[in-house]
Amino acid sequence: MFTRLLVPSAFLPRWSGFARGFNTGIASQCAVCRSWPARQVCEPCVARFAQPEARCNRCALALPADLSMGLRTGPPLCGACAVEPPPLDRAFAGVAYGYPWSTLVAGYKFGERHGWAGFFAGLLLQSPGLAQVFGELEPEDWLLP
Template identity: 40%
Template sequence: MRREYIDSMPDLHATWLSQLGLRFRRQQQNWLNALPSQCAVCGRWPGPRICHDCRARWVSRFHRCQTCAIPLPALVCTCGACLMQAPKLQRCTAALSYAYPWQDLITRYKFQADLGLARSLGRLMASHPEVKEQLQACDVLLPVPTTSQRIRERGFDHSLLLARALARQSGIKRPVLTQVVQRKHMELAQHSSTREQRLRQLRGVFSLAPAQTKQVADRHILLIDDVMTTGATLDALASCLLTAGAASVCAVVLARTA
């Protein structure tokens, strides 16, 4: 008896539901964008969480070192410290300086769980020309890992939310890697540590399981973080990824200390 085989038809019901869900999420985002809010800087209402006037007044673009993002005089590409000891990062971009009013907003977001600021901060990052260049050049985004203890204390992963907000606001679709790199908990908080303490604590703090190496091998990885102080954390993470076979590691941070 002759048998004929027919290719299976696509699951039209599942496809329709997927498309409907996508349209609903887009409509939901439009509704959220249309809701009146109050500027977190000047208090203006109604308006976005960071109003256009505050962005125009307080967002300053500085010429920075291409590998550690420290402010530099014009026409100087690399700072003396990076020339003496090149970081593992191929490139680093800071969208803002860690100064008024941004340090207050970052504190509210990170330590007071004002999660509504994530989208606005991501939009600030996405508006930076060099950040757009970095997003276009990378294969994947990797938020700087947060320890499980810190996530339990805060109730959220601040770097992951910021990375997702940046990806959405930029419109440049790149996968966001999660749970690829593990980070050990350190007793002394990084923001209260000296550079020497940071360097000592960060030895072996990041690890990559052998099963996860395929996620980073031969890929151009863009790290995402909120605040860069000495660059020790980013450098340690970049070293871990390069050892695992990453093609290159760059970084984008929301704010850079002076």
């Protein structure tokens, strides 16, 4: 037999915050393939959809394979940024903004799914070259959307 839990209206904001926090600690289905992992996205899906790849230093778009056989001396830039550089000094992206990440990022940003922050930070930390840049930047140099 189920009983209905009545919560006074004065406690509703606190209760909804508690319930939201409680639900993030419970095992759930992978947001991509619906398996039952220990994280929001299972390891096979991360391996399939979030492989670190070379990206343009200015806009963070994926670059084709380096065919210079190590002869390139400058930073990796896409054709558009080589012709007309954007106003940013450097950009990083953990994953390409496509399936399945576009839906998950939109849910994180606009759907109040704050529990995804650590997962997306982990993907970003896997970006090639990011560890080196961490040591070069001061806190006031960061601009995070």
